[in-house]
Amino acid sequence: MDFGSRLKQIRESRMLSTTKLSKQSDLSQSFIWRIEAGEKQPTLGTLRKLSQGLGMSLGELLGEELMSEPQSSRIDRIIRNIRKLPTEQIDALDLFISSLTNGHASGEHSLALQAINLNLSEQANFEVELVFSVNVSAIMDHKIPDGTKRNMECFRLFDEGMKEVAVDVILGNTRMHGKQAGRTFFVRPLSRLADGRTYKLYISKFLQANNYQYLKENHTILFSTDEIMDITPFNQALCTSCLSLSLIGSNISSGDENVPVNTDIILGFSNNVITNAVRDNNSQCFSLESSRKQAVEIDVIMAEPHDDSEKQREIVIHPRQALQSSTVYALTISANLQGSNQKQLGMDKIITFSTGVANISSADDQVGLSIA
Numbered sequence: 001m002d003f004g005s006r007l008k009q010i011r012e013s014r015m016l017s018t019t020k021l022s023k024q025s026d027l028s029q030s031f032i033w034r035i036e037a038g039e040k041q042p043t044l045g046t047l048r049k050l051s052q053g054l055g056m057s058l059g060e061l062l063g064e065e066l067m068s069e070p071q072s073s074r075i076d077r078i079i080r081n082i083r084k085l086p087t088e089q090i091d092a093l094d095l096f097i098s099s100l101t102n103g104h105a106s107g108e109h110s111l112a113l114q115a116i117n118l119n120l121s122e123q124a125n126f127e128v129e130l131v132f133s134v135n136v137s138a139i140m141d142h143k144i145p146d147g148t149k150r151n152m153e154c155f156r157l158f159d160e161g162m163k164e165v166a167v168d169v170i171l172g173n174t175r176m177h178g179k180q181a182g183r184t185f186f187v188r189p190l191s192r193l194a195d196g197r198t199y200k201l202y203i204s205k206f207l208q209a210n211n212y213q214y215l216k217e218n219h220t221i222l223f224s225t226d227e228i229m230d231i232t233p234f235n236q237a238l239c240t241s242c243l244s245l246s247l248i249g250s251n252i253s254s255g256d257e258n259v260p261v262n263t264d265i266i267l268g269f270s271n272n273v274i275t276n277a278v279r280d281n282n283s284q285c286f287s288l289e290s291s292r293k294q295a296v297e298i299d300v301i302m303a304e305p306h307d308d309s310e311k312q313r314e315i316v317i318h319p320r321q322a323l324q325s326s327t328v329y330a331l332t333i334s335a336n337l338q339g340s341n342q343k344q345l346g347m348d349k350i351i352t353f354s355t356g357v358a359n360i361s362s363a364d365d366q367v368g369l370s371i372a
Contacts, residue, residue: 003062008036010054010061018291018328019354025053028255030352031177033291033328040178044082111136111209113219116228117347118246118270119186126225127170127188128201131347134209135182137171147208154204154215155187160197166190182210193225226270227343245339246270247349252331258356261325264301265317265351271339272312274302278338285334286317290327297321328354 011021018036022029027049034040042050051061110133117129139147152169159165172184193199203219222230226246249268252259273282279302288296299318303311317331333349 002038003042004036004038007032007050007061010056011036014054016054021050021053025049027053029354030291030328030330037291037293043177046177111207111211111213111215113203113215114183115347116221116231118223118226118228125188126193127186128221128223130185130187130203131180132183132185132207132209134211134213136207136209137185138173138182139208139210144208144210144212147210151207152185154207155185156202156204157187157189158200158202160199162200165193165199195225198222198224198229245273245337245343245345247333247345250351252351252353254351254353256353259323259353261323261355262319263323264319265331267315267317267333269313269315269337269339271343273315273337273339274305274307274312275340276305277342278340279305282315282337285337286315287332287334288317288319288329289332290324290329292327296323296329323355325355326357328352 011018016024018029018032021027021032025032027046031040032050035042035046047061051057054061112133113130114133115129115131117131119125119127119129136151137148139151141147148171152171155167155169157165157167166189168188168190170186170188172186173181175181175186176184187201199222201221201223203215203221205215205218207215217233220230220232221228222232246269247267248270251266252263283300283302286298286300288298290296297320299320301316301318303309303314323329329352331351331353333345333351335345335348337345
């Protein structure tokens with residue numbers, strides 16, 4: 001039995017809902033669901049939270065078969081040393097081990113910028129999300145002393161007059177779980193950027209990955225608050241997939257609870273998404289499913305192609321039947337969604353929410369999520 005199935009079996013045997021376990025373990029309900037579905041592998045820190053939430057030891061949670069598996073003396077010594085580490089070092093170690101098991105051993109992969117995301121959910125909190133090919137935001141200090149700290153100093157932002165704009169550099173693993181966390185930085189300006197102005201984000205070639213590789217070349221990203229205009233050095237794959245189209249709003253935010261079962265999801269984008277050139281493509285870019293992996297039939301509703309109102313940036317997702325109460329749902333927006341300028345969303349976006357109990361409008365306490 002895999003760990004996800006074992007967790008679900010234990011939870012149900014203790015008559016615990018995912019909502020209740022979420023509260024007791026300080027983990028989001030959606031994250032627990034994804035572990036049970038086998039989509040996420042828990043870190044040691046997550047296992048510790050789950051065992052506390054279930055009121056059992058870590059050994060009981062993992063099972064006697066796993067805990068009693070014969071180990072070499074070297075592995076035994078490693079495990080003993082891991083148990084002495086503080087939680088944040090255990091999490092960093094977990095990211096490092098994951099990078100090794102996924103083929104990112106030292107020197108095997110060079111460091112490259114893989115994706116750029118302009119996050120425009122709230123103009124006051126505009127930020128640039130940068131995803132790299134290898135772990136750059138959870139560097140193991142015993143391998144590269146102060147590596148993460150030095151990497152955070154590799155990002156600088158300038159306005160049109162080359163005046164530096166102060167930024168806050170945020171580590172990916174403070175925002176998300178999974179393999180991408182250690183490969184991601186968020187660069188957030190500390191002052192509001194002016195609409196229609198052009199800005200330059202510089203990334204130093206001294207950015208270093210956990211496998212000792214450097215970025216090799218300085219990178220420059222030329223952008224406004226609603227579009228990426230140029231990337232140096234030129235990378236055709238990156239320029240094709242970079243985010244100049246962005247999701248800027250939704251009447252249902254990721255993490256919302258007690259959503260009415262008959263609610264349409266209204267999505268707002270930064271560019272025209274209903275023109276004839278992209279209409280057919282965009283109608284196929286949405287899917288809705290429940291936490292039980294049950295697909296929900298939906299209608300993708302757009303205004304007329306030549307509408308020149310704000311409706312040209314809006315798409316409405318209408319479930320053909322009322323959603324089930326007290327159920328977690330995930331709306332996926334494909335990276336292939338296009339704006340009228342033919343630029344794609346570039347990265348899948350997932351809005352996870354839960355419906356309420358019929359005729360009850362009060363909200364339960366749950367842990368919130370971010371748009372993926």
